[in-house]
Amino acid sequence: MLDYQPAPAKLLNNLNTVVLITNKELQIIYVNQAAEALFATGVKQLQGHLLTDFFVPGILQDQRLRAARRRGEDFTENEISLIFRDNRTALIDLTVTNMQNQNDRQIVFEARVVDQQKRISRENQQNAQHYAARELVRGLAHEIKNPLGGIRGAAQLLAKRLQKPDDLEFTQMIVEQSDRLRNLVDRLLGPNTLPRRQWCNVHQTLERVRSLVTVDPENSVTLIRDYDPSIPEVYIDPDMIQQALLNIVRNSVQALGQARSTNPTIVIISRVERQMTIHGKRHPLVAQLSVRDNGPGIPSEIRDTLFYPMVSTKTGGSGLGLSIAQTLIDHHSGRIDIDSSPGHTEVKMYLPIERKEPL
Ligand SMILES: Nc1ncnc2c1ncn2[C@@H]1O[C@H](COP(=O)(O)OP(=O)(O)O)[C@@H](O)[C@H]1O
Numbered sequence: 001m002l003d004y005q006p007a008p009a010k011l012l013n014n015l016n017t018v019v020l021i022t023n024k025e026l027q028i029i030y031v032n033q034a035a036e037a038l039f040a041t042g043v044k045q046l047q048g049h050l051l052t053d054f055f056v057p058g059i060l061q062d063q064r065l066r067a068a069r070r071r072g073e074d075f076t077e078n079e080i081s082l083i084f085r086d087n088r089t090a091l092i093d094l095t096v097t098n099m100q101n102q103n104d105r106q107i108v109f110e111a112r113v114v115d116q117q118k119r120i121s122r123e124n125q126q127n128a129q130h131y132a133a134r135e136l137v138r139g140l141a142h143e144i145k146n147p148l149g150g151i152r153g154a155a156q157l158l159a160k161r162l163q164k165p166d167d168l169e170f171t172q173m174i175v176e177q178s179d180r181l182r183n184l185v186d187r188l189l190g191p192n193t194l195p196r197r198q199w200c201n202v203h204q205t206l207e208r209v210r211s212l213v214t215v216d217p218e219n220s221v222t223l224i225r226d227y228d229p230s231i232p233e234v235y236i237d238p239d240m241i242q243q244a245l246l247n248i249v250r251n252s253v254q255a256l257g258q259a260r261s262t263n264p265t266i267v268i269i270s271r272v273e274r275q276m277t278i279h280g281k282r283h284p285l286v287a288q289l290s291v292r293d294n295g296p297g298i299p300s301e302i303r304d305t306l307f308y309p310m311v312s313t314k315t316g317g318s319g320l321g322l323s324i325a326q327t328l329i330d331h332h333s334g335r336i337d338i339d340s341s342p343g344h345t346e347v348k349m350y351l352p353i354e355r356k357e358p359l
């Protein structure tokens with residue numbers, strides 16, 4: 001084992017760190033996969049081009065970079081904001097090293113995307129909050145549920161002893177209201193079965209959701225499909241994923257209906273993402289299922305608590321849809337992200353695709 005040497009190209013491509021090498025004119029010679037992801041473009045579009053061409057002018061004209069080029073000085077700088085030509089931004093920690101390669105001097109850029117690290121820790125914090133809220137609700141729900149059975153039973157016993165038929169109305173009311181509460185509490189407790197996973201084509205699930213929504217005659221929403229047919233089969237519980245998607249699509253339908261948007265449209269999207277970190281674990285392949293609508297957007301006052309149970313802006317809304325969707329996705333070690341602004345709301349569900357074991 002001592003003389004083990006990993007294949008360099010493979011090793012570089014498996015790093016989270018962006019590695020990019022240029023000649024001393026800053027012409028790109030090499031990029032690893034993390035660099036392709038940062039630049040959101042492929043190696044062919046990068047190689048041979050000037051590094052500075054990809055950024056808004058001025059961004060990379062830093063003195064230290066000039067010194068690195070001219071005098072071969074190495075440096076490390078933290079939290080550099082990059083602005084790409086297509087207006088994307090990224091915050092990076094950068095190390096620049098000069099490397100002598102035969103007669104040529106080359107410059108090695110190593111970058112870590114800080115945004116991503118911040119997002120991961122925010123994600124952990126969010127998860128902890130959701131977990132705490134869910135446990136609180138669970139505890140409360142159990143405390144309500146236990147005596148409810150007793151109240152209902154006592155009302156039924158009482159009903160047998162009542163003489164006047166008119167009085168039965170009251171015991172009946174107790175039974176009905178207990179049932180209603182029990183129903184609510186059960187929904188608050190959320191789905192409590194473990195997923196029954198099988199290999200599935202996610203598009204079948206997406207299509208089922210689509211037909212359930214289009215079948216509703218009250219619905220004047222245009223539903224558009226934007227599927228990536230190359231998604232491999234995913235190991236999921238299709239009923240659970242269908243439920244999560246339905247909750248999300250229904251929210252879009254309701255938001256569009258309430259706002260009386262002109263040309264209300266929902267787009268159901270599927271994509272494959274590579275090398276994605278979810279809950280601190282990196283997955284080589286992840287299925288992304290999203291629902292986008294052109295409705296009014298999520299009200300700003302509930303953005304931070306959106307996934308908590310009973311958070312709703314609708315009269316009579318239970319506020320359980322997203323909380324249940326999140327529990328279901330958690331059962332699949334996945335994640336939900338939401339981007340929302342007026343006229344554009346996109347809920348993205350990420351599900352890790354585990355590779356099928358060879359038979
Ligand atoms: N696509 C969307 N557009 C606008 N607001 C949304 C959307 N999806 C969710 N919301 C907001 O999030 C809240 C919580 O949603 P949810 O948990 O499903 O509960 P409910 O639908 O019962 O209100 C909704 O009341 C609504 O204000």
Ligand SMILES: [Mg+2]
Nearest residue numbers: 247251321322
């Ligand atoms: Mg809902």
